[in-house]
Each structure stands twice: as C-alpha cells, then as structure tokens.
Amino acid sequence: xxxxxxxxxxxxxxxxxxxxxxxxxxxxxxxxxxxxxxxxxxxxxxxxxxxxxxxxxxxxxxxxxxxxxxxxxxxxxxxxxxxxxxxxxxxxxxxxxxxxxxxxxxxxxxxxxxxxxxxxxxxxxxxxxxxxxxxxxxxxxxxxxxxxxxxxxxxxxxxxxxxxxxxxxxxxxxxxxxxxxxxxxxxxxxxxxxxxxxxxxxxxxxxxxxxxxxxxxxxxxxxxxxxxxxxxxxxxxxxxxxxxxxxxxxxxxxxxxxxxxxxxxxxxxxxxxxxxxxxxxxxxxxxxxxxxxxxxxxxxxxxxxxxxxxxxxxxxxxxxxxxxxxxxxxxxxxxxxxxxxxxxxxxxxxxxxxxxxxxxxxxxxxxxxxxxxxxxxxxxxxxxxxxxxxxxxxxxxxxxxxxxxxxxxxxxxxxxxxxxxxxxxxxxxxxxxxxxxxxxxxxxxxxxxxxxxxxxxxxxxxxxxxxxxxxxxxxxxxxxxx
Numbered sequence: 001x002x003x004x005x006x007x008x009x010x011x012x013x014x015x016x017x018x019x020x021x022x023x024x025x026x027x028x029x030x031x032x033x034x035x036x037x038x039x040x041x042x043x044x045x046x047x048x049x050x051x052x053x054x055x056x057x058x059x060x061x062x063x064x065x066x067x068x069x070x071x072x073x074x075x076x077x078x079x080x081x082x083x084x085x086x087x088x089x090x091x092x093x094x095x096x097x098x099x100x101x102x103x104x105x106x107x108x109x110x111x112x113x114x115x116x117x118x119x120x121x122x123x124x125x126x127x128x129x130x131x132x133x134x135x136x137x138x139x140x141x142x143x144x145x146x147x148x149x150x151x152x153x154x155x156x157x158x159x160x161x162x163x164x165x166x167x168x169x170x171x172x173x174x175x176x177x178x179x180x181x182x183x184x185x186x187x188x189x190x191x192x193x194x195x196x197x198x199x200x201x202x203x204x205x206x207x208x209x210x211x212x213x214x215x216x217x218x219x220x221x222x223x224x225x226x227x228x229x230x231x232x233x234x235x236x237x238x239x240x241x242x243x244x245x246x247x248x249x250x251x252x253x254x255x256x257x258x259x260x261x262x263x264x265x266x267x268x269x270x271x272x273x274x275x276x277x278x279x280x281x282x283x284x285x286x287x288x289x290x291x292x293x294x295x296x297x298x299x300x301x302x303x304x305x306x307x308x309x310x311x312x313x314x315x316x317x318x319x320x321x322x323x324x325x326x327x328x329x330x331x332x333x334x335x336x337x338x339x340x341x342x343x344x345x346x347x348x349x350x351x352x353x354x355x356x357x358x359x360x361x362x363x364x365x366x367x368x369x370x371x372x373x374x375x376x377x378x379x380x381x382x383x384x385x386x387x388x389x390x391x392x393x394x395x396x397x398x399x400x401x402x403x404x405x406x407x408x409x410x411x412x413x414x415x416x417x418x419x420x421x422x423x424x425x426x427x428x429x430x431x432x433x434x435x436x437x438x439x440x441x442x443x444x445x446x447x448x449x450x451x452x453x454x455x456x457x458x459x460x461x462x463x464x465x466x467x468x469x470x471x472x473x474x475x476x477x478x479x480x481x482x
Contacts, residue, residue, distance in 0.1 A: 001066045001476075007057030009071050010078055013139070014050030017082045018043045020130060024086070028123035035121045038090030046082045066475065072140050073466055076458060079139050080106050083131050086124060100442070100450050105131030106139065107461035108343060110218025110313040110430035113443045113450070117223050122204065125221045129208040135461070136215025136245075136343040137185045141178050181249045184256075185343075189214045192241045199234040213238055216245045216343040218313025218430045224439075225315040226304075235300065235316055239307045243276065246311035246338030267378050268339050272349045279306045279333055283326045290323035302326075309333050311344040313430030320437035327433060331420060334427045345428035345460050347397055353377060354390045396464050401426055404456050411449050425453045426460040 021043045028036035063071070084102035087093040093101060097113040104111045105128055117125065134142060189210050196206035205221055212219045222228035226238060244252075247269055254262045263269055283302035287293040293301075301317040308314045310333045319330060337346015354377060361373040375382045401422045408418035417434030424432040431438050435445070442450065459467055469475055 001064070001070060002060055004056065004058045005060040005063065005067055006070050006074065007053045008059050009057075010074060011050045011053030011057055013075050013078055014046050014053060014082065017079060018046035018050065020134065021046060021082075021086070021127070023130065024123040024127040027126055028121065031122060033121035033123050035086065035090050035123045038086050039123065039127075041089045042082070042085035045085055049078070049082070069466055069469055069475075072462070073470055075139055076106070076462065079134075080458075083127075086127050090124065092120065092124065096447055096450055097443075100454055101128070102131060103454050103457050104430070105129075105217060105219060106135030107428050107457045108132060108136050108215055108217045108312075108345065109425060109428040109457045109460075110212070111425065111436070111442045111453070111457075112219065112430075113441060115441060115443050117221060122221075126208055128219050129211040129215075129217075129221075132215040132217030132219050133189070133211035134215075136217065137182065137249075142182060177250075180253050184249050184252055185214065188241070188244065192237075195237050195241075196234065199229075199231055199237060201229065201234065209238075210241075213241050213312060213314075214245050214343065216242065216311045216313075216338070216345075216428075218308070218315075220314065227316055232300065235304050238314060239304045242307045242310075242312045242314070246307070246342050246344045247272065248339045248341035249343075250341045251339075265379075268350045268353060271353055272339050275333075275336065275349065276306055276310060279310075279329050283322075283329055286323050286326045286329075290325070305330065306333060309429055309431075310336065310346075311338050311342070311429075313424075315431055315438045318438050320433060320439070331423060331433075334423045334429045334432075337427050345426075345463075347394065347427075350377060351390050351394065354382060354387060355394060358387050358391070393464065396468075397426065400456065400459060400464065404452060407452050408449055411446055413449070421453070422456065425456045428457060428460045 021039055025036060025039040025043060027033075028039055080099065080102045083106060084093075084095075084098035087098035087101055088095060092098075093113065100111075100113050103109075110132070114120070189207075192210035192213055193203070193207045196210060197203060201209070208221055209226075211217075218225075220226065220228070226235060229235075248266075251263060251266055251269060280299070280302050283306060284295070284298040287298040287302060288295055301319075304314070304316040305319055306329075308316070309330050319326065335347055336352055337348055338344025340348045340350040354375070357375050357377075361375055364373055365371055375387065401419065404422035404426065405415070405418040408421060409415055413421065414434060417432070417436075420432035420434065421436055424430060424436075431440075436442055442453070445453075455467075
C-alpha cells in the first residue's frame with residue numbers, strides 16, 4: 001500500500017472539512033454567537049492536519065483496491081474526528097460524547113447525546129445538520145464529485161463506502177456519475193427546503209430539516225423533533241421526502257433521462273413501496289384495534305413512523321406506548337432499511353429480494369435437482385458470487401447485532417432494549433425502544449456502551465466489510481498483493 005498516496009488524499013479531505021466549517025463560522029460571526037471561536041479553532045486544526053498529511057503525501061495516477069479501502073476507512077475516521085471539534089472545543093460536550101455526536105451525524109444515525117438543544121447556538125445546530133447532509137450521500141462520493149483528481153481508480157473508494165449489493169453505473173465515467181448524483185442531492189435538498197417554507201417554517205429551520213431529511217439522519221433543531229411543528233402538511237411532506245431519500249438516487253437519474261416508467265419497472269423500488277404500504281396498513285390497523293385510536297390519526301402516525309424508521313429517525317409520536325406488534329414491525333423496518341444507492345442504511349431492500357429469490361431457487365432445486373433457475377434483479381442476471389456476498393453480508397449483519405446486544409446486556413441493558421439499540425445503530429436509524437425510546441436521548445448510556453455504538457454506527461454506514469478488512473494482518477503487509 002502506498003501510504004503517501006493515502007496521506008495525500010486524506011490531506012485534501014481535511015482541507016475540504018476546513019472549507020465546510022467556514023459555513024457555520026460565517027453564521028456564528030453574523031449572529032455574534034459565542035461558538036465562533038470554537039469553529040475558528042476547528043478550521044485551524046483541520047487545516048493543520050491537512051498540512052501534516054500533505055507533508056508526508058504525494059499524488060498517484062492509480063489506486064489499488066487496498067489503497068481505496070484505506071482511504072475510505074481513514075477518510076471517515078478523519079471526517080468524524082474533525083466533525084466533533086466544534087462540540088468539544090466549544091465546551092458543549094466531552095470528548096467521547098462529541099465523537100459520538102459526530103459519528104451519529106455523518107453516518108445518518110441521528111442518535112444524540114445532547115440532553116437539550118434549546119441552549120445551543122444556531123451555528124452548532126447547523127453544523128450538526130451539515131454532518132448529516134455530507135454523510136448522507138457519502139463523504140467519499142461528494143469528494144469524488146467535487147475534487148476528482150485521483151483517476152478512474154477512485155472506483156475502489158466508491159465501492160468501499162458501501163451503496164448496496166449492486167453497482168448501478170448509470171454513466172460510464174465514475175466522476176460524471178457521482179456529479180450527477182450530487183446534483184440530484186442538491187435539487188432534492190432545495191425542493192424540500194422550499195416545500196417546508198410553504199408549510200410555514202422559516203428558512204433557517206426549513207433548510208436544516210431539509211438537510212437532515214434528505215440525508216436520512218433524523219437530527220432536528222428541537223428536542224421534540226417534528227412533533228414541535230404540530231403541522232399535518234409538514235409531517236406529510238417530510239414523510240414523502242424521507243420515502244424518496246430511501247430510494248435509489250441512480251434510479252432517479254434514469255427517471256429524469258428516460259421518464260417515470262423506469263421507476264415502475266424497477267423491482268427493488270416496487271418492493272420498497274410494497275413494504276412501506278404494507279407496514280403502514282398493519283400498524284394503522286393495530287393502533288385502531290389495540291389502542292382505540294381513530295382511523296385518521298392512526299394512518300397519519302403510522303405513515304410517518306414507517307417512512308421515518310425505514311430511513312431517517314424523525315419522531316412524530318411516542319411509539320414506545322404502541323402495542324408490541326407495531327413495535328415488532330418497526331424493528332423489522334429498521335433491519336431492512338432503504339434501497340441500494342439511497343442515503344439510508346440497513347440490510348437494503350435489494351438484498352432482501354435476492355435472499356428471498358435465492359431461497360425460492362434452493363427449494364425448487366430440492367424438488368427438481370436438475371432444474372436450472374436463473375436469479376435476476378432489475379432484469380440483470382445475478383451470479384453466484386453476488387449471491388454469496390449477499391448471504392455473507394446478511395450473516396455478518398445479524399452476527400454484529402447479536403454481539404453488540406450481548407455487550408450491551410453486560411452493561412446492564414435489558415435484552416430487548418439491547419437488541420433494539422443494536423439494530424437501530426447498525427441500521428443508522430437513531431431512536432429505538434426502552435432506554436433510548438422516541439422521547440429519550442443516548443446521554444444516560446455509559447461510556448462503554450457509547451464506545452461500542454460508535455463502532456456499530458460506522459460498521460453500518462460502511463456496510464461492514466470495509467472496516468472488518470482492516471483487522472486482517474494481510475491487509476497491512478507490504479509484500480501482500482491486492
């Protein structure tokens with residue numbers, strides 16, 4: 001591995017973080033907020049770190065797979081470290097809590113350790129939302145789109161960041177594709193901001209919630225999340241945009257080029273839509289029968305929470321008080337997540353489709369051993385290597401949930417609460433049940449639990465393999481070829 005190339009690209013990421021921090025600094029200076037000093041120091045630290053990386057780095061024409069993995073992993077470590085500085089240097093949080101908040105934002109988890117947001121300056125709240133927005137599409141994807149100077153081999157960085165089980169290349173050149181995705185991301189954010197303003201929300205609040213919605217994070221500027229607005233229109237539009245953010249951005253580009261018929265022919269999106277509608281119906285009926293809730297309210301809260309806990313983590317109702325069946329459905333939605341190529345995490349709908357089709361093929365082959373069954377996704381043949389990776393990912397995903405839950409129970413959490421926390425952090429959702437329910441924060445958790453959850457959130461966002469491969473000794477051997 002060429003460590004000088006890795007250092008060079010990390011230096012550019014550090015400089016990019018310094019540039020991003022100038023936006024909340026400008027807001028702080030304009031509003032004369034006390035956070036301006038912490039933000040200025042954060043910029044200086046980011047720039048200093050960038051110069052340190054640059055001193056021991058040099059560009060290269062091509063990257064190997066190992067360098068792409070290293071850049072992606074250490075790029076996320078660098079980004080989350082620099083992202084925590086405004087919280088730490090401003091005295092708003094301690095080191096571990098600041099790191100937790102930063103990782104939660106960049107990974108789109110939306111789990112907060114702030115006991116109250118009311119006393120935070122707007123510039124810090126804006127930075128929280130910026131971390132959600134940057135991490136939503138992906139630090140590396142945005143880097144490739146805006147700073148494309150590493151050649152075609154940046155595909156290794158793109159792959160390592162994790163977008164699902166398919167490589168849906170809508171354009172032959174990676175830079176053109178990432179730029180197209182970034183433009184769609186910008187348009188979605190701008191449209192969401194405009195719609196929120198039409199719902200009666202002021203611009204500063206609309207833009208922050210739009211960033212959190214499209215980035216599928218769930219951070220809010222208010223302690224009571226979207227319940228604060230008491231607006232049916234705001235909830236419905238938020239649910240709509242959360243649903244869109246859970247779909248594939250590559251698919252939206254093809255819709256723009258070829259028309260809306262493309263979306264109806266997409267197997268994954270149709271399955272995603274059916275899962276959401278089915279869950280809304282089941283939970284609404286359960287709320288009506290089990291809690292005596294009126295039909296209009298039941299549909300309203302179930303629609304919002306189903307779309308939110310599949311993707312984002314906003315809260316419009318205290319679902320901790322809902323019947324056990326509704327909680328189980330929400331837990332399953334946290335497991336599944338959104339589509340491949342979306343800003344949401346989770347197992348991804350495409351993998352669920354492949355697992356079901358593969359199981360069906362195995363059953364049919366048991367009945368007729370000589371039968372050849374073709375497994376496809378979106379009209380494309382899926383080879384055995386892809387099916388193996390999908391099955392391996394599914395096993396590792398469940399294994400990490402149970403290992404995390406086991407460690408959390410050692411720290412005193414009840415088993416169901418521990419499983420729910422493991423599912424929601426690995427799936428980058430945020431709220432769960434019990435100790436971190438819809439109306440609670442992660443602040444009461446111990447340092448041990450927070451440390452475990454920091455790793456779990458990163459594993460979920462980078463889809464496990466990128467971080468686990470760093471644990472292999474062969475990855476670090478200079479003589480090992482990749």
